[in-house]
Structures are given as C-alpha cells and as structure tokens.
Amino acid sequence: MDAFYFGPSASYLFGAYHPPQNGNRREGIVLCNPFGQEYMRAHRSLRRLAINLAAQGYAVLRFDYRGTGDSAGTLESVTAQDWQDDISIAVQELMDVAAVTKVSLLGLRVGALLAAQVAAKNPKISRLVMWDPVVSGQAYIDEISREIATFQSRANFIAAEGTLHFNGFSMPVAFKNSLATLDINTVDNLAKVAVAQIVSHENSSFAQLRQGLSSLSRFEYQLAPAPHDWNYVDHVGGILWPQPIVAAIETYFSSTQS
Amino acid sequence: MRERVISIGKSNPLVGILSQPEADSISNPTIAVILLNSGVIHRVGSCRLSVTLARALVEQAGLITLRFDFSGIGDSEARRSTLTAAESAVDEVLEVMDYLAREKQIKQFVLYGLCSGAYASYRTAVKDPRVIGIAQIDGYCYLSWKSYGYYYVPRLFAFARWTSVLKRALGLKKPASGVAISGVEQRFFEVPQFPDFPPKSEVEAGLAQLAKRGLQLFSVFCRSDHYNYEGQFRDCFSAADFGNNHKLVYLTQASHILAEPEDQALVVNGMAQWAKAIANG
Numbered sequence: 098m099d100a101f102y103f104g105p106s107a108s109y110l111f112g113a114y115h116p117p118q119n120g121n122r123r124e125g126i127v128l129c130n131p132f133g134q135e136y137m138r139a140h141r142s143l144r145r146l147a148i149n150l151a152a153q154g155y156a157v158l159r160f161d162y163r164g165t166g167d168s169a170g171t172l173e174s175v176t177a178q179d180w181q182d183d184i185s186i187a188v189q190e191l192m193d194v195a196a197v198t199k200v201s202l203l204g205l206r207v208g209a210l211l212a213a214q215v216a217a218k219n220p221k222i223s224r225l226v227m228w229d230p231v232v233s234g235q236a237y238i239d240e241i242s243r244e245i246a247t248f249q250s251r252a253n254f255i256a257a258e259g260t261l262h263f264n265g266f267s268m269p270v271a272f273k274n275s276l277a278t279l280d281i282n283t284v285d286n287l288a289k290v291a292v293a294q295i296v297s298h299e300n301s302s303f304a305q306l307r308q309g310l311s312s313l314s315r316f317e318y319q320l321a322p323a324p325h326d327w328n329y330v331d332h333v334g335g336i337l338w339p340q341p342i343v344a345a346i347e348t349y350f351s352s353t354q355s
Numbered sequence: 356m357r358e359r360v361i362s363i364g365k366s367n368p369l370v371g372i373l374s375q376p377e378a379d380s381i382s383n384p385t386i387a388v389i390l391l392n393s394g395v396i397h398r399v400g401s402c403r404l405s406v407t408l409a410r411a412l413v414e415q416a417g418l419i420t421l422r423f424d425f426s427g428i429g430d431s432e433a434r435r436s437t438l439t440a441a442e443s444a445v446d447e448v449l450e451v452m453d454y455l456a457r458e459k460q461i462k463q464f465v466l467y468g469l470c471s472g473a474y475a476s477y478r479t480a481v482k483d484p485r486v487i488g489i490a491q492i493d494g495y496c497y498l499s500w501k502s503y504g505y506y507y508v509p510r511l512f513a514f515a516r517w518t519s520v521l522k523r524a525l526g527l528k529k530p531a532s533g534v535a536i537s538g539v540e541q542r543f544f545e546v547p548q549f550p551d552f553p554p555k556s557e558v559e560a561g562l563a564q565l566a567k568r569g570l571q572l573f574s575v576f577c578r579s580d581h582y583n584y585e586g587q588f589r590d591c592f593s594a595a596d597f598g599n600n601h602k603l604v605y606l607t608q609a610s611h612i613l614a615e616p617e618d619q620a621l622v623v624n625g626m627a628q629w630a631k632a633i634a635n636g
Binding site: 098100101102109111113134137140141144165166167169250251252262264265266267330335336 | 358359360362370372394395396397398399401402403406429430432608609610612613614615616617618
C-alpha cells in the first residue's frame with residue numbers, strides 16, 4: 098500500500114493506493130466511504146476489501162472525502178457535490194497512478210448514493226457497485242433525525258441552525274440540503290455502466306431500487322446476509338466486520354469484467 | 356499548516372500523518388506531539404478527535420504533531436512479534452520518537468492518548484525520559500474508598516437495584532451481552548481486548564517517578580462507574596505529587612468516546628493551550 102495526499106491544495110485528500118498483485122487486470126476500483134460514524138466502523142472492512150481486490154489484480158484506491166478522515170478541513174460549507182467532485186478527482190488520480198483506462202466505483206451506504214451520481218456523468222466509469230446503498234438522501238436524513246429524536250443527548254441533537262449532530266459527527270446544513278436532493282432512483286444514464294446492487298439485508302428501498310434497475314441490461318443483484326448496523330456506536334468504538342458481504346463483493350469482482 | 360503522509364520502518368511500516376506549522380509559526384522546533392490510537396479505531400481517532408486535536412496543536416500551539424497507526428491497526432500492517440499488544444505499542448512509540456529525532460531533530464516529546472492510547476503514553480513515558488508531557492483521556496485510575504461510596508451508597512437505597520439483584524439471584528434475569536445490545540454476532544464485531552490493569556502500586560510508583568522528573572500531565576476523566584468524583588485521581592495516586600505540573604479536567608456528562616461536540620471543543624482547546632505553555636517553556 099502506498100499512502101499519499103492528492104488533489105487541490107485547498108482541499109487535499111488522503112489516499113491509500115493498493116497496486117495490483119498476482120497479475121494486472123488493467124482496471125481500477127475507487128472505494129467510496131459512508132458518512133460519519135459509519136465511516137469509522139467501515140474503515141477496516143474497506144481496507145480489507147481493497148487488499149483482497151488488489152490481490153485479484155485490480156488497482157484500488159481508498160480515499161477520504163474533504164472534511165473527513167485525514168483529508169483537509171472540516172465539513173463546514175462542504176456539500177455533497179464537493180464529495181462527488183472528490184470521487185472524480187480520485188478516479189483521475191487512480192488512472193494516473195495505475196495507468197488504467199477503466200475505473201469501477203464501489204460505494205458503501207452514502208458512498209453508493211454519491212458514486213451513482215458520478216457513474217452517470219463521468220465517462221471514465223465502467224462499473225458501479227453499490228453495497229447497502231443509501232437510496233435517497235432525504236430518507237437518510239430523515240432516518241438520522243429520527244434516531245436523534247429517539248436518543249437525544251448532548252451528542253445527539255439538532256442545532257438551532259439545523260446542523261445534525263449524531264454519534265460524534267456533524268452534518269452541517271449545506272451538506273444536508275445538498276444530500277437531500279440526491280436519489281438513485283432518479284439517476285439517468287446508468288445504462289452506460291455495469292451496475293451491481295449487493296445488499297446485506299432486504300428492505301423496501303432496496304426492493305424499489307432493484308426493480309428500477311432491473312431493466313438495465315448489465316444489472317446484477319445479490320443478497321449476502323450480514324450485519325449492517327453501521328451507525329451503532331458503543332462506548333469503546335468497536336468496529337464492524339461483516340465478512341459475508343465483503344466476500345460476496347470480492348466474488349463479484351473475481352467473476353465479472355467490466 | 357502542512358500535512359504529509361509518512362511511513363516509519365522498513366518492513367511493515369507504521370503509517371502516519373505529520374502535521375507541521377508554517378516555518379514562521381513554529382513555537383518550539385525541538386518538541387513534537389505524538390497522538391496514539393484508541394483501541395481498534397484508526398488514527399483519525401474517536402469521532403475524528405485526533406485529527407481535530409493534531410491540527411489545533413499545530414495552529415494554536417505551533418507544534419509539530421504526528422498521528423500514526425500501531426501495527427495491525429488502521430493502515431499499518433500487522434508485524435510478526437512475540438510481544439503483547441501493550442508491549443509492542445511502547446516499542447512502536449519509541450520507534451516513532453527515534454524517527455522524529457533523526458528526521459526532524461526533535462529532542463522532546465508530548466504523548467496523547469485516549470483509553471488504551473493513554474495507557475501506552477504512560478508506559479512509554481516511564482521508559483523514556485525524552486517524554487516531557489502526557490495528555491490522557493481516561494487513563495489509568497483505580498477505585499478509592501470514596502469512589503466505592505459514591506458507587507454503592509445510592510444503590511443501597513435503590514429499590515429497582517435490589518429487585519434486579521433478586522431477579523438475578525433467582526435466575527430470572529441474565530446480564531445483557533454485547534451481542535444482545537448491538538444485535539451483531541460477536542464474530543462480526545471487533546472491540547479492543549484490553550489487558551488487565553497493572554497493580555495500582557506499580558502505576559503509582561511510575562507516576563511518582565514521572566512527577567519527580569518534572570513531567571507535565573494533562574488528565575481528562577469522563578464520569579463513569581470507574582471514575583466518579585473529580586479528586587479520584589489524586590486520592591488514588593497520592594504518592595505521585597505533580598504539584599503545578601498537573602491539570603485535571605473532569606467531565607461529568609461526557610461519554611468515553613467524547614461524542615459530545617461541546618466536550619470535544621473543551622478538551623481540544625484545553626490541550627492546545629496546555630501544550631503551548633510547554634512549548635514556550
């Protein structure tokens with residue numbers, strides 16, 4: 098693994114590049130993180146996924162969006178569009194570093210919602226893999242707001258100006274408003290990429306998305322039952338290791354080509 | 356401020372982020388702050404606290420900081436070793452200190468840690484006199500007679516408590532497991548495995564040694580069953596007299612992972628001002 102900073106100097110991004118091992122498929126994969134405490138709980142799974150996909154011959158890049166992880170700044174004044182721009186910057190970085198011409202996006206939760214927007218617009222993307230996708234930004238915000246109402250505390254509250262504070266992370270108004278406009282069901286132009294929806298459980302939003310995407314000629318759906326309580330937080334910061342779905346994603350990439 | 360990713364060590368290097376003030380903002384070029392992992396959380400820290408703190412130390416105190424992952428955590432590969440995690444943590448902090456001494460001409464160090472990171476900061480300080488300050492959140496402390504009183508006396512008069520004890524004695528109620536609480540099977544869930552605390556006398560002797568050495572100590576304790584009144588640290592370690600070299604912050608409503616924005620800000624600003632005073636001698 099090679100870790101480095103890349104991107105614009107004002108909003109530099111932390112990246113971890115896993116070069117292809119055991120051969121080279123000449124294809125890259127950019128991993129798109131979830132939001133907040135979900136990112137903390139997912140770090141180990143995404144890193145392991147990156148290592149194992151690199152072992153299959155893929156060039157893999159993990160990165161932190163601006164205002165998160167080791168990347169520059171805070172989330173103040175950052176929008177969901179900025180994070181989509183960060184994904185495109187990461188795609189270009191991977192193409193430059195690994196000399197690949199095709200890049201897949203693999204997004205977890207909010208990462209899948211953003212990756213879908215980028216996949217529809219960015220001509221360099223060949224595949225979109227959505228792991229337990231947040232299908233609707235507004236529904237996600239509603240879900241967090243409900244959790245805040247249920248578990249109100251000095252950590253979980255909505256500030257007077259509208260910022261959501263949940264499990265140790267904040268979602269400022271600008272980010273919240275921009276995220277609320279996104280919905281995978283309304284993304285046009287996904288037919289140009291191969292799309293996979295890989296889920297750890299079933300629910301109505303996954304079913305609706307599956308139905309909407311089923312008309313695509315290159316669509317695959319897979320259920321791999323695994324834990325998915327990403328937003329749970331315990332007193333010692335335990336992390337989730339949902340091995341069955343990680344294995345299912347690895348199998349998808351080992352058995353398919355873009 | 357400039358940030359750079361660094362790798363320390365030739366095989367299975369430790370991955371970290373070096374944050375440096377601009378040249379004209381460095382308060383003391385011979386002191387650096389090293390931020391340690393908490394449990395299994397990668398180097399950004401619980402609720403991104405380590406990133407926020409590292410940048411505040413650079414911007415407010417003018418100090419160089421390094422946050423890194425111990426081997427086997429975050430982005431650092433596991434290393435083959437016969438040492439326990441607690442032993443290798445100290446060795447790896449020493450390795451990072453040597454790196455900074457060699458590459459950045461750093462002569463003295465301040466260590467920061469939360470929980471297991473706090474324990475590692477203490478153990479490293481005992482081992483190496485280059486450590487001149489440690490900032491800890493929920494570091495080593497033991498129950499005193501007073502804390503037993505605070506813990507048990509209210510329970511003696513709590514009807515619900517006695518009902519619960521009775522139900523357990525009759526086998527009508529079992530303690531809730533982590534699995535039951537989280538809904539996640541143990542094999543899919545990783546929490547840090549903390550070794551038992553060392554004997555109190557050992558830690559007290561170590562702290563006394565550090566106090567004698569003139570080490571600066573910043574302790575934050577979040578109220579819990581294990582720490583339930585402000586003066587518990589001083590009552591517990593009365594042989595370690597830090598005098599004016601000890602600042603203690605007792606947070607009565609904060610969680611152990613410091614998820615509360617208000618408490619995070621208080622701790623970050625408090626530590627930055629404390630470190631600034633160290634930097635300025």
